[in-house]
Amino acid sequence: MNxxxxxxxxxxxxxxxxxxxxxxxxxxxxxFLLFALSFxxxxxxxxxxxxxxxxxxxxxxxxxxRLLAYGLILAAIIDKNRGPRxxx
Amino acid sequence: MSQADDSEAIPDDLRRFVLTSIPSVPxxxxxLLFKALPGRPVATKSVAARxxxxxxxxxxxxxxxxxxxxxxxxxxxxxxxxxDATLAAMLxxxxxxxxxxxxxxxxxxxxxxxxxxxxxxxxFKFRKDP
Amino acid sequence: MAALIYSLCAxxxxxxxxLLWRGHSRTRFRLLFWAALCxxxxxVSNALVVADRIFLPDVSLATWRLATTLAALGLLLYxxxxxxx
Numbered sequence: 001m002n003x004x005x006x007x008x009x010x011x012x013x014x015x016x017x018x019x020x021x022x023x024x025x026x027x028x029x030x031x032f033l034l035f036a037l038s039f040x041x042x043x044x045x046x047x048x049x050x051x052x053x054x055x056x057x058x059x060x061x062x063x064x065x066r067l068l069a070y071g072l073i074l075a076a077i078i079d080k081n082r083g084p085r086x087x088x
Numbered sequence: 089m090s091q092a093d094d095s096e097a098i099p100d101d102l103r104r105f106v107l108t109s110i111p112s113v114p115x116x117x118x119x120l121l122f123k124a125l126p127g128r129p130v131a132t133k134s135v136a137a138r139x140x141x142x143x144x145x146x147x148x149x150x151x152x153x154x155x156x157x158x159x160x161x162x163x164x165x166x167x168x169x170x171x172d173a174t175l176a177a178m179l180x181x182x183x184x185x186x187x188x189x190x191x192x193x194x195x196x197x198x199x200x201x202x203x204x205x206x207x208x209x210x211x212f213k214f215r216k217d218p
Numbered sequence: 219m220a221a222l223i224y225s226l227c228a229x230x231x232x233x234x235x236x237l238l239w240r241g242h243s244r245t246r247f248r249l250l251f252w253a254a255l256c257x258x259x260x261x262v263s264n265a266l267v268v269a270d271r272i273f274l275p276d277v278s279l280a281t282w283r284l285a286t287t288l289a290a291l292g293l294l295l296y297x298x299x300x301x302x303x
Contacts, residue, residue, distance in 0.1 A: 001281060002280055002281055002284055005281070005284035005285060005287075005288055006284060008288050009284065009287055009288050009291060012288060012291035012292060012295060013291060015295055016291055016294055016295060016298070019295075019298045022201060023201065023204070023205035023208070023209075026199075026201045026202055026205060027202060027205045027206075027209075029205070029209060031209055031212070032205065032209070060219075060220075063219075063220050063223045063224065064223075066223070066224075066227055067223050067226070067227070070226070070227045070230045070231075073230055073234065074230055076212075077212050077233070077234075077237075080209065080212050080213060081212075081213060081214050081215075108245070204249055204298070204301070207241075207245070207247045207249055207250060208249060208250070208253065210241065210245075211237050211238050211240070211241025211242075211250050211253075212234075212237050212238075212241075214237075216244075
């Protein structure tokens with residue numbers, strides 16, 4: 001059951017990331033690129049690590065990568081609220 | 089027809105207004121109808137006739153305009169154009185852009201992706217932009 | 219250390235939930251409703267990791283955590299696919 005859930009989460013993360021990636025392509029606002037990367041990293045994180053670390057969330061590699069993924073979201077929010085909006 | 093011209097022609101704040109406040113082309117057309125007769129009551133039936141839509145759709149459009157504070161009730165089954173000064177200024181600019189860059193503005197109104205992106209990103213701003 | 223990081227993740231999700239919910243109540247854009255729900259459930263999912271470790275060491279909440287995360291993503295995808303008119 002857990003394996004199925006992880007697979008489904010990976011697929012859903014990929015899809016969600018794709019929507020944000022498309023938003024980035026359309027608007028050139030890097031806010032969306034950061035969100036896309038965050039979702040993709042989290043999805044990949046679960047799949048790749050299931051084999052090695054199982055479901056043990058204590059494994060440092062698990063939570064370091066998750067920290068990175070959520071850090072990207074925080075970075076996106078901070079970036080959006082600092083200074084005038086720049087379109088790249 | 090150059091794609092780049094379309095996106096450069098519309099300034100950012102106008103683009104934002106269209107994406108957040110103009111939900112459809114009929115809405116735009118209805119707004120322009122009221123705007124052409126400022127202060128004068130316009131019956132919802134007239135809106136239906138002038139826009140070639142059904143009464144129900146006309147009523148829905150007028151309700152949307154009312155919620156957006158673009159029109160206010162003016163008697164039985166009628167409304168009049170009555171935005172406040174800031175809104176009126178923005179609507180003037182939109183109307184102008186619509187006339188001079190019809191394709192650009194309608195493309196923007198129909199652009200679901202840009203609309204969703206704008207809505208999502210706006211939510212993450214701590215302070216609301218004017 | 220793990221608990222600290224997952225708490226931080228839960229906090230990040232809570233911030234997103236708050237911003238999106240505020241956005242929804244201001245604008246009534248439906249997309250923001252679904253996105254807010256998504257991040258609310260992600261907050262729960264991250265909080266469950268902490269709870270799993272600290273408060274319920276004998277029981278594994280892994281399946282619940284995963285199910286919550288999947289539901290969260292499902293709600294977000296629903297909003298992205300259906301809303302936006």
